[in-house]
Structures are given as C-alpha cells and as structure tokens.
Amino acid sequence: MGPLASEDQSLDVDAFVAASADLVSTPASDDGSVTAFLSRFPLPLILRALDAGSPSQTRGMEGLEEGDKEMGGTEDAEAAVKLQQAAVQALFRVFKSNGVLPILPSLLPYAEKGMLSPSPDMRRLCCFALQRMAEGGEEEMQELGSQGEMAKQVVGEGLVRCLGDEKLSVAAAATDALAAFCRSSLGVSLIFSSDHLYKLTRSSHSQVQQRVVEAALRLANQSQHAMSAVEKLDLLHPLVQQLQGVAGEGEIGAEGGGDTGAGRSGGGANEDGGDALAALAACELISEFVNSSVGAQLLEPRIDEIHSALIQICTKASTAATPAAAAAAAHLGLDLLLTAVLKCAARLTSPATPGVMAPLTLIQADEVAALFNSICEAWERSEEHVPVEMAEGYFDALTTYARSTHGSRLLLHPRRHVITFVLKHASLHALASVFGADRVEGSEPVQMVPVHGTHSGISGVDEGKDPEGGGGGGMGVDLEVGGTGSRS
Numbered sequence: 001m002g003p004l005a006s007e008d009q010s011l012d013v014d015a016f017v018a019a020s021a022d023l024v025s026t027p028a029s030d031d032g033s034v035t036a037f038l039s040r041f042p043l044p045l046i047l048r049a050l051d052a053g054s055p056s057q058t059r060g061m062e063g064l065e066e067g068d069k070e071m072g073g074t075e076d077a078e079a080a081v082k083l084q085q086a087a088v089q090a091l092f093r094v095f096k097s098n099g100v101l102p103i104l105p106s107l108l109p110y111a112e113k114g115m116l117s118p119s120p121d122m123r124r125l126c127c128f129a130l131q132r133m134a135e136g137g138e139e140e141m142q143e144l145g146s147q148g149e150m151a152k153q154v155v156g157e158g159l160v161r162c163l164g165d166e167k168l169s170v171a172a173a174a175t176d177a178l179a180a181f182c183r184s185s186l187g188v189s190l191i192f193s194s195d196h197l198y199k200l201t202r203s204s205h206s207q208v209q210q211r212v213v214e215a216a217l218r219l220a221n222q223s224q225h226a227m228s229a230v231e232k233l234d235l236l237h238p239l240v241q242q243l244q245g246v247a248g249e250g251e252i253g254a255e256g257g258g259d260t261g262a263g264r265s266g267g268g269a270n271e272d273g274g275d276a277l278a279a280l281a282a283c284e285l286i287s288e289f290v291n292s293s294v295g296a297q298l299l300e301p302r303i304d305e306i307h308s309a310l311i312q313i314c315t316k317a318s319t320a321a322t323p324a325a326a327a328a329a330a331h332l333g334l335d336l337l338l339t340a341v342l343k344c345a346a347r348l349t350s351p352a353t354p355g356v357m358a359p360l361t362l363i364q365a366d367e368v369a370a371l372f373n374s375i376c377e378a379w380e381r382s383e384e385h386v387p388v389e390m391a392e393g394y395f396d397a398l399t400t401y402a403r404s405t406h407g408s409r410l411l412l413h414p415r416r417h418v419i420t421f422v423l424k425h426a427s428l429h430a431l432a433s434v435f436g437a438d439r440v441e442g443s444e445p446v447q448m449v450p451v452h453g454t455h456s457g458i459s460g461v462d463e464g465k466d467p468e469g470g471g472g473g474g475m476g477v478d479l480e481v482g483g484t485g486s487r488s
Contacts, residue, residue, distance in 0.1 A: 020090040034097040049087040088121045095129050101136040105143040115158040120167040127162055127173035134180035145186050155190040160197045164208045175215045182219045182226035192229045202238050206281040213285050220294050236302040242282040247312035276337045283344040290351040299359045307364045314341045314371045339393025346400035350407030369410040377417035
C-alpha cells in the first residue's frame with residue numbers, strides 16, 4: 001500500500017497496521033505504549049485513516065483531498081477496510097489511556113459523524129469515546145458542556161439513537177456511555193435535554209423497547225438526578241397500555257378486542273394473537289422492575305393499573321386452562337400469556353432480589369393467587385393431562401411465589417387446588433422448589449404435616465369446608481408458612 005498524505009506527514013499503512021496490532025496487545029495500564037504510539041502516529045493522522053477507510057470511500061477514495069488519494073487509487077475495498085479496522089482497534093486502546101482524557105471533548109464532532117457510520121465498529125468506538133469523556137474529571141465534563149448544542153445533540157440524540165441500534169454490541173456500548181453520563185447532573189441534563197429517549201421507549205419494536213426499559217432502569221440507579229429524570233419518562237405507560245389493550249372488552253386475540261389500541265407492539269388485536277404477544281412482552285418488561293428497589297419505586301404510580309389489567313387478563317385467559325380451549329389457546333399464544341401473567345404477578349409478590357419490597361399489596365396479591373387456585377381447580381376437575389408447556393409455566397410461577405414466605409402463604413395456604421395440582425403434576429425437583437427449597441429469605445421451608453380425621457389438613461379449613469366455599473377437602477397435609485413481606 002502507498003502512503004496516506006497529511007499536511008506535514010504521510011502514513012505508512014503497513015507499518016500502521018502492524019503497530020496497531022502491537023498496541024492492542026499491551027495492558028490497559030501501560031500508558032507509555034500509548035504515548036509512544038501517538039508520537040509515531042499523531043491522533044489527527046489516525047482520524048484521517050478512519051476517513052480513508054470508511055465504506056463510503058473505498059471506491060476511488062471520493063471526498064478526500066488530492067494528496068490523500070495517493071493512498072492508492074487502484075487499491076481495492078479490502079485494503080481500505082483493513083486500514084479502518086486497524087485505526088478503530090488502535091483508538092479503542094488509545095481511549096483507554098487516562099492521558100488522553102483531556103483531549104476527548106475536542107473530538108465531539110468526530111463522534112457525531114462516527115455514530116452515523118455504516119460500520120458497527122465505528123459506532124461502537126464513538127460510544128466508547130463518549131463513555132470515556134463522561135468518566136473523565138470535572139474539568140473534562142465542563143469542557144464538554146461548554147460545547148452547548150453540539151454536546152446535547154451528540155449525547156442526547158446520537159447516544160440514544162445507538163441505544164436502539166440493530167447491533168447489540170453498539171447498543172451495549174451506548175448503554176455503558178449513558179450510564180457513565182448519568183453519574184453527574186450535567187450528564188443527566190445532556191441526555192434528557194430532548195425527548196429522544198422518551199420516543200424510543202414508545203418504540204413499536206418490542207425488542208428495542210425491552211432494551212430501552214432495561215437501560216433506563218440502569219440509568220435510574222446511577223444517581224438521584226437520573227432517577228428523577230427517568231421517573232418523568234413514565235416508562236410503564238406504553239406497557240400498561242399494552243396490558244389494557246388485551247384486558248378490554250371482547251375476547252383476547254379476537255378481531256377488535258380491547259378498547260385501548262395505543263401503544264400496542266402487536267399492531268392491534270388480530271386473529272394471530274397480536275394482542276396476546278404484546279401483553280406477553282409487557283409482562284416480561286414489568287417483571288424487570290422488581291430487580292432493584294429503584295425499579296420497584298418506579299412501579300408505584302402504576303401498580304394499581306397493572307394489578308387491574310393482570311386480573312382481567314388472567315380471568316379471560318384462564319379459559320385456556322380448560323381442555324376444550326387448549327388447542328385454540330395454543331394457536332393464539334394465550335397459554336403463554338396466561339403463564340406470563342401468573343409469573344409477572346409472582347414476581348410482583350415475591351421479588352427475586354432480597355430487600356426489595358413487593359409492589360403488590362396483600363389484597364392485590366391475594367386476588368391473583370385466588371385466580372391461580374381457580375385455574376388449578378379447572379384442571380383438577382378435568383380428566384385431561386395438563387400440556388407440558390403450560391405445566392412448566394405454572395411451576396415457574398409457583399417457584400417464584402415460593403421464594404418468599406409471604407408468597408408461599410398466599411399461594412399454598414390455604415389454596416387447596418394449587419396444592420393438589422402441585423402434588424399431582426410436579427417433579428421431585430419442582431416439588432422441592434415450590435415448597436421452599438430455593439427460598440431467598442433464609443426462613444424455614446413450608447412444612448407438610450400428615451393429619452387424620454375429618455379435618456381437611458389445611459389451616460382455615462374445618463369440618464370439610466374449603467376456604468373458597470367449595471366442598472369438603474381431605475388433602476391429608478397441613479401447611480405451616482411463616483412471615484409476610486409485602487405492602488399492607
């Protein structure tokens with residue numbers, strides 16, 4: 001390859017590629033190697049190499065100055081891409097050096113351009129450069145903030161756009177950068193200076209929406225300023241709308257079902273169960289909020305709406321628990337929806353993270369547990385076998401409840417039909433999990449005590465009457481579950 005001319009220096013491409021490979025192999029703590037590399041290949045020269053190797057300039061090197069075209073007008077695209085890859089690798093290593101932090105804010109225009117590059121590596125590099133800017137000292141952040149609209153455009157628009165990137169590696173780099181900015185009030189103001197993050201949370205693509213919600217929850221955990229900013233986004237709004245769209249009038253999955261169509265990722269009700277799929281994604285997203293106390297706090301303003309929608313969906317989708325409707329339910333994805341709703345309610349009742357307060361109140365959680373019991377009763381009265389997929393979903397929800405004594409009390413004491421379902425269908429491992437083997441609170445597991453006589457064996461059931469008002473029991477076991485753990 002020929003040289004890439006600069007104003008006062010040309011680049012020996014082969015030597016640059018070899019030196020870049022050597023630099024990448026050095027430890028991150030070795031700032032001396034970076035200094036030596038930059039003395040040989042100054043930063044402006046490396047940036048020109050990025051331009052020369054961009055995909056848009058691999059044919060004839062359009063857009064370069066006459067001197068730059070000397071790099072080899074007859075060189076093929078492969079050589080140009082090789083040059084760009086070497087420059088990207090070198091800059092990743094250079095930006096890890098603390099010695100270059102003071103000059104990073106001056107690279108903002110390059111970052112703005114690079115985040116629009118068709119190359120995922122270029123977009124990821126720019127996100128990393130911005131992350132390092134945010135990780136610099138107060139002086140670097142002030143320098144960044146002094147660039148005004150440029151800083152807002154690059155951070156508040158460019159980084160957020162990369163959060164929705166089709167390449168997960170780019171989205172992950174953008175998330176890391178946004179989290180770094182959220183550790184300071186200035187960084188928070190740059191990110192939330194526009195409504196781009198808000199718009200992305202309303203994305204119709206469920207995978208992007210899940211990614212954004214997860215990222216926003218991480219941002220909220222960085223500082224109180226970030227928490228307040230994320231809270232104003234009302235992340236739960238589109239998710240609640242998706243649930244309400246399914247919980248509205250009409251049959252789930254039927255044409256025209258639901259009375260609130262806004263915000264549905266499935267594009268509205270349809271014969272293929274678009275509503276059900278939208279609600280399924282919403283349940284998974286809502287469950288993410290109980291992974292931290294901050295997330296649980298963000299749930300508070302919307303928890304009553306969520307509870308109401310879960311109850312309505314569970315009531316309608318529970319028809320999928322009857323043998324006659326099982327085939328149709330499977331076609332529309334309602335079997336998955338039902339188990340997703342039950343698992344979501346279980347997470348809101350028994351958070352997996354120790355110390356996180358359960359968002360659902362005792363009354364709300366008890367209402368969902370009663371529906372779970374009714375579903376198990378439907379299968380108990382049937383002579384049909386429970387489909388494997390549905391049984392696995394039920395046990396996932398049951399084991400989630402059982403992670404806390406509070407959840408075990410609600411679901412197993414005194415829910416006779418749930419206990420029957422467990423004893424009839426569970427494997428030994430699932431049985432152990434349901435009765436507290438995986439409990440995170442450190443309390444004793446559920447105790448099963450054989451009893452005799454006419455007593456049902458379940459606390460609260462005397463003289464053959466079950467607590468749901470049904471007929472005599474005779475389960476032959478007594479359950480002892482201690483503790484609570486939810487909002488009263």
